[in-house]
């Protein structure tokens with residue numbers, strides 16, 4: 001069973017039933033996290049990153065329903081599992097760093113005790129050694145003077161220190177799968193680098209797998225092995241980190257990169273992505289990027305999104321092939337990639353997931369390789 | 374022209390409990406000694422100025438005292454020592470409790486980090502923007518409404534959104550409401566504590582352009598706290614780098630980024646994701662010093678500093694000028 005990924009999200013759709021309508025938060029979302037790798041999940045606010053994370057942890061809001069697909073941890077189904085089984089998993093096997101860490105801490109218990117509680121519940125710490133281990137955990141996330149700071153209450157610590165306490169708590173039980181939702185947004189770059197080193201070391205040494213949710217594309221580029229780009233509840237592009245950032249295929253990925261500040265860019269060089277995320281309660285076109293997209297074709301309004309994989313046609317870099325061996329009924333003849341090589345559509349479902357290292361895109365008119373470079 | 378803000382030797386020290394009050398009293402009685410109470414030096418002897426219309430960036434390690442400094446400057450907390458002069462007037466002597474009712478409250482405004490958490494869920498966007506105008510300038514009726522609409526327009530918030538509650542607004546819209554509330558009383562100094570770190574890159578791009586435009590249009594000064602050095606570089610004229618309560622380096626943004634003098638600044642810049650220097654990022658080894666009862670005769674960075682020597686362990690570094698407006702606190706500053 002060594003081929004079973006740690007986390008498998010396969011063709012998952014999730015809806016929230018709210019008073020103002022049904023929010024189609026995720027649609028046909030597929031990705032995996034294998035042992036030892038860090039997978040980056042990027043996309044604008046509201047694109048469904050946290051919802052994906054909650055679904056993987058089995059802690060979706062009561063209004064949220066998985067309407068389709070399968071979420072599995074080491075082959076064991078998460079959606080539909082008993083709460084008791086999930087609880088056992090969450091303590092020991094997988095843990096999550098939440099997006100707003102201050103609210104995740106108990107305001108009237110010292111941080112050392114809070115880490116100690118987790119260690120004793122899930123990490124095999126005893127009454128004799130929990131304090132020592134809690135202090136070690138604080139030192140690991142670079143809290144200065146950990147022995148004395150263990151006695152501090154959350155309000156006595158800075159925002160970034162609280163964030164690191166939460167990271168220490170998530171790592172305390174040595175999880176096999178770590179889901180980190182914006183773990184370093186409140187941290188300076190040197191502390192961020194230390195935390196990412198720590199996570200990377202755990203992946204290397206213990207084979208921990210990590211799903212890193214972030215807005216920071218530079219950080220994702222530096223720390224992840226693979227990237228999953230989400231837009232409005234769709235996975236629009238996935239691929240190995242270098243290929244994906246060097247040659248983004250989806251116009252949305254390219255826009256995200258263009259909006260990112262970097263040392264050689266001025267304020268005029270960075271551009272916001274035109275338009276807004278569509279209202280996920282309204283009827284949606286097959287491609288949810290349609291109204292913002294400058295490369296849209298007539299087919300985008302008509303046909304379900306294709307799933308394409310780059311480089312399938314041997315020897316020709318930038319040629320796209322179908323993601324799935326048997327293309328569905330879509331008319332392959334209409335399609336051309338930018339450089340004239342054939343692009344064939346794949347199935348629209350995830351019944352036959354691609355090799356995780358393939359660079360895949362869901363778009364009728366992906367960017368040409370030369371153009372993106 | 375006189376600086377808008379002058380900060381001199383500003384210090385904030387927290388006395389840490391060390392047990393309960395009764396316990397300390399008992400111990401004092403029994404041992405007949407005054408027990409030592411640990412003191413945490415959150416901000417320690419910080420001095421700088423902000424000119425009218427200038428934008429100063431504040432960066433530094435998590436826990437180095439940025440938010441503590443900010444809350445003192447906007448007079449939400451009282452300094453332990455030091456002076457804050459605003460437009461030449463000493464405002465540090467007025468207790469924080471009373472400052473909220475002075476006219477200066479409207480002239481120094483602050484935007485806090487998380488637009489999602491800092492808005493009252495039961496107030497509409499209109500109420501949020503109107504609140505400081507009502508409270509500080511006793512505006513009401515038509516004048517208030519006109520002012521709120523004008524401010525909303527300035528930050529690019531459509532009229533139709535003014536009746537909405539925070540949960541009906543997107544992250545970028547909430548950020549605009551927050552900024553509108555802060556600029557409505559026409560402050561001279563706008564303090565921004567990580568205003569964009571909770572926003573995605575696209576919204577961030579919009580907000581940064583907005584802030585840049587507002588500063589030019591309204592002639593405000595900014596103190597801009599951020600962890601994103603790429604963002605600081607885009608928006609700030611000068612940068613102040615703090616390390617464990619102290620100013621490590623201060624200078625024009627371009628100079629600090631291209632010719633950092635302090636080894637901590639160099640480590641910081643080398644760790645900017647996506648901008649690793651040829652030799653790779655400098656990773657700081659060793660344990661950071663404690664902010665509790667720090668040794669007054671040592672450099673705070675000693676122990677982690679890649680170039681520190683014995684001198685640094687026994688003598689606090691002096692302020693070393695590196696250029697006309699550029700300086701650093703380091704014995705071995707690169708000149």
Ligand SMILES: Nc1ncnc2c1ncn2[C@@H]1O[C@H](COP(=O)(O)OP(=O)(O)OP(=O)(O)O)[C@@H](O)[C@H]1O
Pocket residue numbers: 016018023025043044045046047048049050051052061063099280544573
């Ligand atoms: N409990 C809920 N009820 C209704 N809709 C929800 C709920 N939780 C999330 N949503 C919706 O699902 C979509 C995805 O939200 P999600 O929180 O996953 O975004 P995100 O990518 O994590 O964004 P951010 O970067 O801002 O954290 C949004 O449109 C959001 O409004």
Ligand SMILES: Nc1ncnc2c1ncn2[C@@H]1O[C@H](COP(=O)(O)OP(=O)(O)OP(=O)(O)O)[C@@H](O)[C@H]1O
Pocket residue numbers: 155156157158159160161186187188387413414415433434435436437438439440441442664
């Ligand atoms: N109420 C308090 N009591 C005791 N110590 C405090 C209190 N508030 C802050 N501190 C301490 O003061 C120091 C500076 O904290 P501050 O919040 O100013 O840091 P910061 O630079 O804003 O960090 P971050 O980037 O993580 O937000 C920290 O060591 C913190 O633990």
Ligand code: SF4
Pocket residue numbers: 251252287288289290291293294295296297300362363364365366
């Ligand atoms: S499918 Fe069409 S509309 Fe969607 S991103 Fe691709 S080109 Fe644009």
Ligand SMILES: [Mg+2]
Pocket residue numbers: 049050051099181
């Ligand atoms: Mg989220």
Ligand SMILES: [Mg+2]
Pocket residue numbers: 158159160439440441
């Ligand atoms: Mg802070």
